[in-house]
Structures are given as structure tokens and as C-alpha cells.
Amino acid sequence: MPYRYTTFDGVSLPAYRPEDDLSVGSVPSSLLDSLGGVFDYTGGTRRLPKRHSIAYRGKYLGDASTLWVDETGTEIVDEAGNNISFGADYIANLREQRDSIMVKIGVHGQLIRRREEDGLEQYKMAQLLDAKYVRTVEDVNRVANMEILLEAPGTPWRRTTATTTTSSLSSGANSEAVTVSGAEQVRDAVITITATSNITAVSITLGSRTSFTFSGTVLAGNDLVIDTGALSVTNDAVDAYDGFGLNIPTHVIDGWLILESGTNNLTVTVTGGPGSISIEHYDQWM
Secondary structure, eight states, X not given: OOXXXXXXXXXXXXXXXXXXXXXXXXXXOOEEEETTEEEETTTXXXXXXXXXXXXXXXXXXXXXXXXXXXXXXXXXXXXTSOBOEEEOOHHHHHHHHHHXXXXXXXXXEEXXXXXXXXXXXXXXXXXXXXXXXXXXXXXXXXXXXXXXXEEEEXXXXXXXXXXXXXXXXXXXXXXXXXXXXXXXXXXXXXEEEEESSOEEEEEEEETTTEEEEEEEEEOTTOEEEEETTTTEEEETTEEOGGGEEEOTTTOOSSSSOOBOSEEEEEEEXXXXXXXXXXXXXXXXXX
């Protein structure tokens, strides 16, 4: 399988004989009946699922041995490099694993999935709606068969670590290439411009559809932060939204900035300066 769910809110999911529901959720129809046929009220615009229901099945296995560790959590080994273990109650171990997920019922937390071919981790914020465990005689207190149900927004999965693109800025026009390795668009990149000398204006364009400008003084040593997901602007950590503007009619996209999968070539035009720029984004997938 291409992905495997591994943890929820820091708790390991039952890893033995897992069944991972890798569906993406469903989108309701946007077609409305009209004279002579149907009408798409979205105008053909892509829509994402509103809710993503995730079912997971797996087994916890009671472990009859526990490795010794020191006060830092480092495993203790003998002179030959072998781990030192001591006997443990496998029934208690099974109960502890069961309890660790049951205590998360109703909790909102990070659900982690791992890409099988390279181990890359992605996450969604999800809520644990149900965790079923029916004990049978055949389990002999060694196995807990779990059925887990989570719900998340229908938005894409995000890489657990951010990608940051940085470069220096001189006065005038500067080119900045941002590479998105995920398969989905990125609509929530965070742009940070740091002034080495005072900057009085910054304009950013991407292709023929994106253009916005910040007009205002960014003093030497201060940061201008444009969060294109939260739609916020700060100058030296103080709200500076009144200095920001979309350059209509050149700016025609929905939102402030859309980074497509692949290489995105931005033009950053600085009045004053010099300075530097960093663009942070999370690669995303469905």
C-alpha cells in the first residue's frame, strides 16, 4: 500500500495486520436541474470534500519483555552490544496499549501517515470518534482487535516538516524560485522579508495572475511577515494589514498566493533595501 497510518496524537495505532482506509472523502454533486438539462452552480471550480471519515483496523499485541533504559531513555546494552530486557506482564502491556488509545476518544490531534517507499510523514488534524475493542476467548489476553474511526477536514495532508526557500534581496527586481514537491497546490505559504537597510515598499508577482504590494517602512533589522493562508500582515510583529493591497485587475486568483506543484518563479521588487526573503510552505497531498 502507498501509505500507512502510524500514530494519532502521539499514540501508536495498532500495527499488526493493519487495514488502512486511504480514501479521500466524497464531494456532493454541484449539478442543479434546469430547463433542458442541468446547471453546474460552481462554474466548474474544483471543490474539496468537507469531511474526511477515516476507518482503521489493526491489532495490539501484548509484549512479554521490556528493554532496560537509563534516565535519558537510552537503551542499556551488555558488553556484546545486546539489549538487556526483563520479563513483563504481557496482559498489563496489552491493557496499557488499549488504554493509551481509548483515552484519546473525542480528542483533536495529529493523525500521521507514512509514505511507504521513503518513510516521508504527512499529517492531518483529526478527531477520534470511535474506538472499538471486543475481547474474545481466542485472543488469550495477547491480542486486542481494534476498530478505530477518525474524522478530519477534507483538506490535503501536509508534510510534517516545512520547506523554506531563502535568498538575498537587492533594491529593484529579484527572482525567487520556490519548488513545491507535493502533488497539491499550496495556498498558505508564509513570506518573511527582513530589511538590512530600510525598505519602503515590496511588490510580489507570480505569472500573469498574482500581484500584491506592501507599502510602508520596514526598518533595518525588522521583519515583514505576509501569511497568505491566514491573510495577515505584520511589520516588526505589529499588525500592518493597512499597508497591504492586491493589485487589481492584475491580481485575479482566489486568495493571495497559489504555489503550484513544481517550480514557481516569483518576482520580488524592493524599494530601498537590501534585505532577504524566506518563503515557508508545507508540501501537500490528497
